[in-house]
Amino acid sequence: MSIRQGLLALLSEQPMYGAQLRSEFERRTGGTWPLNVGQVYTTLGRLQRDGLVEAAGDADDEGRITYGLTEAGRGEVATWFTTTVDRESDPRDELTIKLALGVTLPGVxxxxxxxxxxxxxxxxxxxxxxxxxxxxxxxxxxxxxxxxxxxxxxxxxxxxxxxxxxxxxxxxxxxxxxxxxxxxxxxxxxxxx
Amino acid sequence: MTERHVLLEMRGVSRVHGHGPTEVRALSGVDLRVAEGELVAVMGQSGSGKSTLLNLAGGLDTPTAGEVEVEGAALTGRSVAGRAALRRRSIGYVFQDLNLIPTLTAAENVSLPLELDGVRRSKARKDAIHSLADVAMADLADRFPDEMSGGQQQRVAIARALVGPRRLLLADEPTGALDSETGEAILAVLRKRVDRGAAGLLVTHEARHAAWADRVVFLRDGVVVDTTDASSDTSAALAAGGPRHL
The missing domain is CATH 1.10.287 (Helix Hairpins)
Structure with a gap:
């Protein structure tokens, strides 16, 4: 769950492609949660299916597609940051990531x-x-x-x-x-x- | 449920120190009510205004704006002597540093405020023993402070704070000088004493101790930013057996 929310939060800053998202996620959460790029693309695929992200243009020379948030995606990020973490869903990790990302993003x-x-x-x-x-x-x-x-x-x-x-x-x-x-x-x- | 008697009411209370460029706003527009049978905790980081709030509630300081009422009587607008009289009749304090008078026994420490107020010695002694019994300390009534543990001394301080007619207890980090388990026991005593007909305002930075309160008020930069209630629904659901999910 937090990977999904974490990627959306990163995309609220600027559109990125998968490998960028992966390195930003790891950098900003102090490497506490290593991701593989496959997980990132699988998650991006689900987010696109759910109408929360969209391709921000065509693939570049190396075939990389940059993704950005849709309006619904922005709403999802805002909701995540303003909703308290459910105790049952492993609060430590989600809260850690929420705060680590929260301090790096403008407007939070x-x-x-x-x-x-x-x-x-x-x-x-x-x-x-x-x-x-x-x-x-x-x-x-x-x-x-x-x-x-x-x-x-x-x-x-x-x-x-x-x-x-x-x-x-x-x-x-x-x-x-x-x-x-x-x-x-x-x-x-x-x-x- | 019938409306409970409000023992402390603060309305729009502010406290500003200095003026002009050196002005410091210690407390801003605080509203707070504590009724009989209620324990309210105040949490906040250093400098958030916790101690200022407690001093204003107890009439040790006067607000620059707003009103403070204790048992329906206004503290604000009284003379220093008038405030002192209201304090003696209605308010008791418990501090972190177990400040009992070392040359007096437990019973003498507890009866002293009454005697200073002109109550006859025998009546004061009787009330003191009664108050000590409320905190399970009647058996040690004739011990001196250095013959008691820290936890026992703090129980005596609670008995002293609520001796005679006083029903509003103001506690400033009352567990600060005690180990974790003894501190917890003091909270249990405080809770029981409030349940039996007193009102308590507890300043603490420890969440585990604040959690004994009915309500927790959060202060930041002199402003109340949040208030939580123990949700009896959750408690009931959890207590109702079945799988004990936490």
Whole structure:
């Protein structure tokens, strides 16, 4: 599922052909999820069948076809970034890829994505904690331990999201701080002149 | 279900420090209600306004805009003495650093706020023992703080915060100085105490502890960006047996 969404997200930036998509996907997700080019083309074929991508022109000299998003494809990318990850569908990987791609793409409000996910995970933690209170009251130790496992996983996800948010905000602050420095240089040159 | 008595209400509360180019907006237009029987957690990173929110709720600081009411009485607009009187009658605090007076026993620590308020010593002692019993600490009433574990001291602090007529508990990272399991036990005590007729506002950066609350409020840059409720539907579905999917 995430390969499909990941390729669509990459194509929202610019049209690409299969091998480009593969290397961009691997580069931007830190190589945590290696893809083979066959997987990429199979996925592109399905996306084309579903009306989410289309060929952006004829094949080039080497026979490569560049794909771009359709309107429906753009809608799908927007939906992916604004929908929280279903816990049942291996949240770690999809969330990791969503955030890794989110920080590299323009127009994605990464802090809002992090907050939505954090709220969803804390709400889940609240449910788990209620169940744990019942388990404690009923002396159901095995169930309590199973619940604790989920509680630790959810807690770890929130801590990781906190960390990502701090890191992203620090990076944004550093990026905006470089602008005044350039201005200062400019002013200094002017005053010297 | 009947409407529960609202013990803390904040409406459009803002707190600005300084003015002009050095102005810092610590809190902006916060609305918050905590009713009897409710535990509300506030989460946010350092500098998000958590402590400011708690200080305003407890009348330790005054908002630059908006209103704070405790048990229906306005905290805003009162004199310093007026705020102190309302605080003593209605509000109790629990801090991270287990700040009991070392030369007083558990019961004396708990009865002290009542005695300072002019309650007779015997009545104050009786109320203190009652409050200690609420946190399962009546047996250790005559122990000094250094004869108790960190978790036991924090239970005494909760008993002190809610002794006598006080029903609004403000807790600032109450588990910060405790190990994970003891911290968890303190949350269980806090939860039980609130269920029995108090209102709690808990500031924490730990999701596992915030999860004991009925609602979790997220602050960022002084603004409430989200509020979550425990969805009783999910709990019911999960608790109803069958395959226990998480």
């Amino acid at each position: 409000d990464i802090v809002a994505i992090i907050q939505a996910q954090r709220a969803a995970t804390v709400a889940h933690l609240q449910d788990l904690t209620r169940l744990k209170r019942d388990a404690l009251a009923g002396g159901d130790l095995p169930w309590e331990l199973v619940l604790e496992r989920s509680i630790f996983t959810a807690e770890a996800q929130v801590r990781w999201l906190d960390h990502v948010e701090s890191r992203v905000r620090r990076a944004a602050a550093a990026a905006s701080a470089t602008v005044p420095v350039a201005d200062v240089d400019h002013e200094m040159q002017e005053s010297r002149a």
